[in-house]
Amino acid sequence: MSEAQLIEAARAGDQRAMGSLYAAHADRVYSVVRRVVGDDHLAEDVSQDAWVRAFEKLHQFRGEAAFSTWMHRLAVNQAVNRLRSQGRRSKLETAPELRLPVQEPDESVLHQRQLARALDALPDGYRTVLVLHDVEGLTHEEIGDRLGIATGTSKSQLHKARARMRELLAPGRAKTEEAENHG
Amino acid sequence: MAEHLAREQIAALLDEPDAVAGGLAHLDVCADCAGEFEAMSRTRMALSGLPDLRAPDDAWMEIRSRLPDADDEPHRMAAPWWRLQTRWGPLLAAAAIVVLFLGGLGVGRMLAPDQPAGAAVEQEAVPVARDEAASSEPADGAYPEYLRSVADLRELREGGPSYVEIAADPTLAAVRLTRLDALIEASREALSQAPADPALNDFLFDVVDERASVAGQLDRTIRQASMEY
Numbered sequence: 001m002s003e004a005q006l007i008e009a010a011r012a013g014d015q016r017a018m019g020s021l022y023a024a025h026a027d028r029v030y031s032v033v034r035r036v037v038g039d040d041h042l043a044e045d046v047s048q049d050a051w052v053r054a055f056e057k058l059h060q061f062r063g064e065a066a067f068s069t070w071m072h073r074l075a076v077n078q079a080v081n082r083l084r085s086q087g088r089r090s091k092l093e094t095a096p097e098l099r100l101p102v103q104e105p106d107e108s109v110l111h112q113r114q115l116a117r118a119l120d121a122l123p124d125g126y127r128t129v130l131v132l133h134d135v136e137g138l139t140h141e142e143i144g145d146r147l148g149i150a151t152g153t154s155k156s157q158l159h160k161a162r163a164r165m166r167e168l169l170a171p172g173r174a175k176t177e178e179a180e181n182h183g
Numbered sequence: 184m185a186e187h188l189a190r191e192q193i194a195a196l197l198d199e200p201d202a203v204a205g206g207l208a209h210l211d212v213c214a215d216c217a218g219e220f221e222a223m224s225r226t227r228m229a230l231s232g233l234p235d236l237r238a239p240d241d242a243w244m245e246i247r248s249r250l251p252d253a254d255d256e257p258h259r260m261a262a263p264w265w266r267l268q269t270r271w272g273p274l275l276a277a278a279a280i281v282v283l284f285l286g287g288l289g290v291g292r293m294l295a296p297d298q299p300a301g302a303a304v305e306q307e308a309v310p311v312a313r314d315e316a317a318s319s320e321p322a323d324g325a326y327p328e329y330l331r332s333v334a335d336l337r338e339l340r341e342g343g344p345s346y347v348e349i350a351a352d353p354t355l356a357a358v359r360l361t362r363l364d365a366l367i368e369a370s371r372e373a374l375s376q377a378p379a380d381p382a383l384n385d386f387l388f389d390v391v392d393e394r395a396s397v398a399g400q401l402d403r404t405i406r407q408a409s410m411e412y
Contacts, residue, residue: 013251015247015250018247018250019243019247022243022246023243026238026242026243027235027236027237027238028235029238030235030236030237030238030239030242031233031235031236034236035233035236044239044242047238047242048242048245048246048249051242051246052246052249052250055250064396064400065396073392077388077389077392080388081388111229112229112233112234115226115229115230115233116233130230134227134230134231135230135231135233137231142395145391145392145394145395145398146388146391146392146395148367148371148387148388148391155195155198158194158198159191159192159194159195160191160194161194162190162191162194162197162223162226162227163189163190163191163193163194165223165226166190166219166222166223166226167190169222169226170222
């Protein structure tokens, strides 16, 4: 059955079709949500909400974009909404449990774990923009549209997030943004 | 250029070589900053290549348990969202706040010229919304009014030209964008009063999403037209 047929069947309430759509996109959705919210338990909750909402809103899916794109947008929205509704939380108090990547581990796994920990330690706003731009490949215009912020704000947040990532990944470097700025 | 570049400046140079005046020239003569640039560049590359994570194995069972029973009501998923809600209070209050701000901003008439129901939002729903916005939970007797507010709000959102109509007449995209901009403005005003309200956030994101979609469609149409020209 093609994806279009699955969508049509899911619209009619066919739970097997919904399950097939879920199976095809679950990892992608979970990944972006997990990286945006920075917490395993919250990511599970938000991902589930995103899927339930997606099936509720499936009648609004008009096929202008691929289902994966539509679902990605919905999942990001759900994640950002949750962060906004919960307010900012400290990320430095707990060491996050890391989920295994879908691919087999290789020599880069250690670096990936360091990156994941650093991402989780970022403030929510920084992390959201960094994940959407550097991980998910969205443009600043797209991020601005998704988050309801100006393009310049997205750029500024990204630059601060990258700088913070460097501090987290290489804390030994002596200079700070303020002290080392020059005219 | 003296001293070192700040990390934020180096971060900006990754995407825009002109972001910092003299920045690239500085990287040529400063090994420390050049090293930072290389490190940030490697981090960016690593982030873009992160593999997908595995979704929790039991997640589908949880999701499935929250879906309506297909055998009992096969078309239920296609019902409008406000009929699917079981916790009316917060959702309706959020919608009412948006309606209130639509009225306050005077955008109801602007939105409504092709939509008589929209005018009703401004004239009828706002007083109810104003009363109810003062309390966190609407009184039972106000539910029908809230339902009307939500329905009117939804109609404002869903009314206007369709994608097919916009594709046939791109000028309609501007009409749609105007409606959506007004809804976004009203939603943001409302959010300033209730920034943590999930329903309100959800509504705003829906509208922002659609605006991005319509703007993208308009952009593609313009590009196509200019290529044909």
